[in-house]
Amino acid sequence: MAKGQETRERIITEAASLFNQRGFEGGSMSDLMEATGLEKGGIYRHFSSKEDLAVEAFDYAWKSAFETRMQDLERIPNSIDKLKHFIANFIERRPVVPGGCPLLNTAIDADDGNEVLRDRVRAALRQWRDSVSGIVDTGIKHREIRQGVDPKEVATIIISSLEGALMVARLERKKDALLTAQSRLEHYFDTELRVESTSRS
Amino acid sequence: MAKGQETRERIITEAASLFNQRGFEGGSMSDLMEATGLEKGGIYRHFSSKEDLAVEAFDYAWKSAFETRMQDLERIPNSIDKLKHFIANFIERRPVVPGGCPLLNTAIDADDGNEVLRDRVRAALRQWRDSVSGIVDTGIKHREIRQGVDPKEVATIIISSLEGALMVARLERKKDALLTAQSRLEHYFDTELRVESTSRS
Numbered sequence: 001m002a003k004g005q006e007t008r009e010r011i012i013t014e015a016a017s018l019f020n021q022r023g024f025e026g027g028s029m030s031d032l033m034e035a036t037g038l039e040k041g042g043i044y045r046h047f048s049s050k051e052d053l054a055v056e057a058f059d060y061a062w063k064s065a066f067e068t069r070m071q072d073l074e075r076i077p078n079s080i081d082k083l084k085h086f087i088a089n090f091i092e093r094r095p096v097v098p099g100g101c102p103l104l105n106t107a108i109d110a111d112d113g114n115e116v117l118r119d120r121v122r123a124a125l126r127q128w129r130d131s132v133s134g135i136v137d138t139g140i141k142h143r144e145i146r147q148g149v150d151p152k153e154v155a156t157i158i159i160s161s162l163e164g165a166l167m168v169a170r171l172e173r174k175k176d177a178l179l180t181a182q183s184r185l186e187h188y189f190d191t192e193l194r195v196e197s198t199s200r201s
Numbered sequence: 202m203a204k205g206q207e208t209r210e211r212i213i214t215e216a217a218s219l220f221n222q223r224g225f226e227g228g229s230m231s232d233l234m235e236a237t238g239l240e241k242g243g244i245y246r247h248f249s250s251k252e253d254l255a256v257e258a259f260d261y262a263w264k265s266a267f268e269t270r271m272q273d274l275e276r277i278p279n280s281i282d283k284l285k286h287f288i289a290n291f292i293e294r295r296p297v298v299p300g301g302c303p304l305l306n307t308a309i310d311a312d313d314g315n316e317v318l319r320d321r322v323r324a325a326l327r328q329w330r331d332s333v334s335g336i337v338d339t340g341i342k343h344r345e346i347r348q349g350v351d352p353k354e355v356a357t358i359i360i361s362s363l364e365g366a367l368m369v370a371r372l373e374r375k376k377d378a379l380l381t382a383q384s385r386l387e388h389y390f391d392t393e394l395r396v397e398s399t400s401r402s
Contacts, residue, residue: 122372
């Protein structure tokens with residue numbers, strides 16, 4: 001990797017960590033200069049503006065959070081088990097970028113302002129919802145999940161429940177709200193989504 | 202009301218609106234000077250620091266959001282109906298302070314930094330959870346809600362679901378996620394909380 005490219009990526013990594021913890025407005029250029037050991041000019045040589053950098057930092061943070069949550073899913077054949085594993089990943093796996101969920105943080109940060117950043121967060125939400133609803137869709141086709149279930153709605157329920165519980169858990173600095181959300185969602189899967197009569201044994 | 206007190210309250214109202222939309226870091230003193238028409242000194246005569254002002258602004262925003270959500274609940278006798286009305290208030294009633302839920306916004310803003318502000322948000326969460334779990338508690342005593350239900354857990358489920366759905370709804374600028382959360386929660390109340398055999402007719 002060329003030196004310039006390496007520096008660019010290091011700036012993105014540091015900015016992702018800074019903005020995800022302190023917000024796009026709260027994370028200042030001087031914080032970033034300190035974290036990277038670069039002068040302002042050294043940073044702006046790679047990015048046209050703070051917003052441009054924030055967008056790249058968000059994309060990086062989101063990509064890593066998304067991958068963490070989707071980890072090992074392809075190994076699990078049953079769709080309901082896949083959804084459960086996804087939730088366990090969300091709760092238990094520590095993401096690479098500190099500061100909580102980049103989608104939640106940046107959505108709150110950007111919902112009354114920065115339109116460019118907000119569009120990226122919306123794209124991230126779409127990607128996430130499509131992945132989760134894709135699992136549900138496959139589950140319906142494989143007759144593991146009931147006909148008539150709306151995959152997009154299931155995905156929205158899962159995402160909303162987890163993000164809301166994450167906010168509470170981070171505020172309280174304990175996992176209780178997340179574990180409650182997990183047990184509610186698992187109960188929902190088992191009682192309202194799962195096809196009951198597939199006795200495979 | 203004395204002139205000084207009036208000015209102080211006007212600063213709090215403007216700061217609440219500013220910080221709730223742009224965040225504690227994103228809302229600058231110059232924005233606030235513009236909104237209030239006051240000089241920096243005129244603002245700091247009433248508050249010892251930006252943090253001090255942020256705490257008062259949060260308390261104001263939270264009090265108004267909380268009151269909006271609790272509106273008319275005392276008129277409803279049945280606890281399950283009370284919970285449903287609370288959710289309808291959350292979704293339909295426009296709060297006085299713009300920018301979404303102050304608890305959600307400030308929790309995300311303060312979870313990696315500002316400890317004083319974070320403590321206020323935790324106190325707000327406690328108050329909110331106590332109010333909702335108080336409704337559940339009364340419902341159990343009145344035999345409207347099943348024995349063995351954990352009031353605090355029910356309150357956590359309601360709060361997390363609504364806050365997560367609010368984040369999605371604000372990001373998408375449409376209510377769908379909130380309406381989905383509402384219908385899930387109502388279904389949960391009717392199938393898992395409500396005492397079935399109280400036929401009062």
